[in-house]
Amino acid sequence: MSGSLSGKTPGGAAGGFLSFSALYLFIYYGFGAFSPLITQYYKAIHLTGTQIGMISAVAPIVSIIAQPMWGYICDRFQIRKTVLFGTLLASGLVGLMFSTVSTYAFVFVLYILLSFFQSAIIPISDSLALGYVKVNQLQFGDIRLWGAVGFALAAFLTGLLVERFGPSVLFYSYCLALITAMLFLMRLPVEVSESSRFTVSVFKGMKQLLRIPRFVLFLLASFCMFGAVNANNIWFSLYYQEIGGTVAGVGLAFLLFAGSEAPFMKLVGYFVRRWGLETTLLLAATFSAIRWFWYSSAPSTTAVLILFFIQGISVGFYLATAAQFVRENTPASLQVTALAVFFSVGSGLGTMLCNLLAGWIKDEFSTLAIYLFFGAVTTLGLIPLCVIKFGPWKQARQEQESGATL
Structure with a gap:
């Protein structure tokens, strides 16, 4: 039955591709409705800059704890789609609850709860999609680009709605998008990996992952890269208004920004085949550092x-x-755990640090100084990427993989 969580989707690979694309479209539509415009809600309920920084920083702390837990549950019991279904529903409902509160304490508590469920969504959906594209010999970027499309559309359309009806509308958009994503999740094809079960300890698994030099170096790079990128989603609204923009302009900016990700995700396969993963990642991080330094001017x-x-x-x-x-x-048996650790470090620790320091920098200096800080942090992230590309472990991947299976 196609509507069940474990049923096959009619249409084979083509049906699976469409379902995955729609899943990413609506998941990121929800995120695009929420993240870029949440500061408008904070301003409407008169939160201070310090309070905004604290709320933005506590969410990654929750993710650091929750993501490995979600990864262990998925890897141990092989119920990724079931967990994703439940966390999408819970995240949508908690998001809706924001429209009923207007005090710092309640917002703080709701954000912790939201982060707990939200932290599972991206690692699990990425794990499902990566397994699917590997089996069907497709490019992950061809699916992931629909997330960029969804984020861009949501930032623009929700920005218009917020300007007309007020910031509470962003929570309704967020909830509706995640519930719609659940409908497409139900249509995903059966995972080959779910036919076998791994009995792996989460602590043993993390210990094993931390023995892989290339993975550890990449965690350090992503700590810097994703920390600045995710923090920008929170602070850009205030920054754009400081340099003379409007609230409506924020939505347009995110439409253009996130919309530009889709064609480049489509092209990424060409760059990876021509220059390799390491060079492509290094190029991306370099452009990111340049962007933040330019914004600070x-x-x-x-x-x-x-x-x-x-x-x-x-x-x-x-x-x-x-x-x-x-x-x-x-290792193949630790895919969800590895992705969860990766997101915990980048979207968790990195974002926490950047948001905490950004709040302090804004109070002590200015919003422009925040972007100077983002540029410096991202530049530090170039160092481990260079070690991955040119260092002693640049050809070690195959040996590590074979050793991990022993």
């Missing part, structure tokens, strides 16, 4: 919009290849 809003494609080169390339790098450099 207070360019005009027109220039920021005209050069929107820099996000496609930096974030689009990195997002489309990061999960692939993790998969190719970790």
